[in-house]
Amino acid sequence: MALPFSRRTLLSSGKAHEVADACRLAAAAMAVFVNPLTEHQRTVLSDLFGCPVVSGDDLT
Known part of the structure; x- marks a missing residue:
């Protein structure tokens, strides 16, 4: 991985x-x-993506 991921978004x-x-x-x-x-x-990802963001843990 060339660029490190961000703890703020879990992605680069x-x-x-x-x-x-x-x-x-x-x-x-x-x-x-x-x-x-x-x-x-x-919250950060929802604002960036323009839609709600959930994790697999939220779906169980």
Whole structure:
């Protein structure tokens, strides 16, 4: 991995923006992460992606 991931988003900055673009393009209703997310990560990612973000732990 060339760029380190951010504890704030659990992704590298470039990957976070790539996923955000994909969410907007697909008009995603929700983004689901397999990894557990903190409440802060959910908030930051939701704001960036423009849709709610949950982790697999939230779905069980």
